[in-house]
Amino acid sequence: MTEESMIQHLYDQIDRLISMQSTMLTIVGVLFTLIIAVFAFFQWRINNRDQEVIIKSAKEELLSNLIQNYNLLGINENQxxxxxxxxxxxxEFKNIKDTLHNLNNKQRELELRIKVNELSIKQYLVIEKDIMDNAEHFKEVNNKKRETLLSIIFDFGEDELLGELKKPLAEKLFHIVMVHSKEKMSYRDFIKKYSNEQEKERSF
Known part of the structure; x- marks a missing residue:
């Protein structure tokens, strides 16, 4: 074998060794990477489980401390x-409000009633004054002023809204007229007479 052939043979051997070494290193590197990856995966699983356990324990401990130190259950009950x-x-406030509303309505009704009563009394006094001013003429037969006043008294007592209030006043006014009148009649005949007259007027 010549010197050149030996050198070439050595080079070939060296190349094979380098190729084998590279292959081995690659395989070892892959295995090492796989081992590290598997280790990292299990470590991550273990860490996650540990974190869940730690978080759960921390929550339970925190809740226990709140209940013991700050009476959390008592706060919920008090709430x-x-x-x-x-x-x-x-x-209760709504009931009071409704009661006040009803009282205000009754107060307004009472105030209105008082004003109406005042007006009725004033009207009564005006008619009474007119009666007294003309009392001397009622001794005449068929006195027109007397008939006019009796008609006014009838209308006063037959007020549709305030009849119950005005009827006694109208009757009193009627008796005042009768005291000074020559022509007498009963209160019943008075009501009947002017009721018939009103019905005749309505029929026309």
Whole structure:
């Protein structure tokens, strides 16, 4: 074998060794990477489980501390009682408000009634004064002023809205006229007479 052939043979051997070494290193690198990846995966699983356990334990411990140190259950119970009290107070306030509204309505009705009564009394006094001013003429037969006043008295007593209030006043006015009149009649005949006259007027 010549010297050149030996050198070439050595080069070939060296190339094969380098190729084998590279292959081995690649295989070892892949295996090492796989081992590291598997280790990292299990480590990650273990860490996640540990974190869940730690978080759960921390929550339970925190809740326990809140209940023990700050009476958390008592706060919830008090909150429930407070909500009940608020609801009851709201109902009571609504009842009071409704009562006040009814009282205000009654007060307005009473004030209106008083004003109407005042007007009725004033009207009564005006008619009474007119009667007294003309009392001397009622001794005449068929006195027109007397008949006019009797008609006014009848209308006064037959007020559709205030009949119950005005009827006694109208009867009193009628008797005042009768005291000074020559022509007498009963209150019943008076009502009957002027009722018939009103019906005749309506028929026309």
């Amino acid at each position: 429930h009682k407070l909500e009940q009290n608020i609801e009851e107070n709201e109902k």
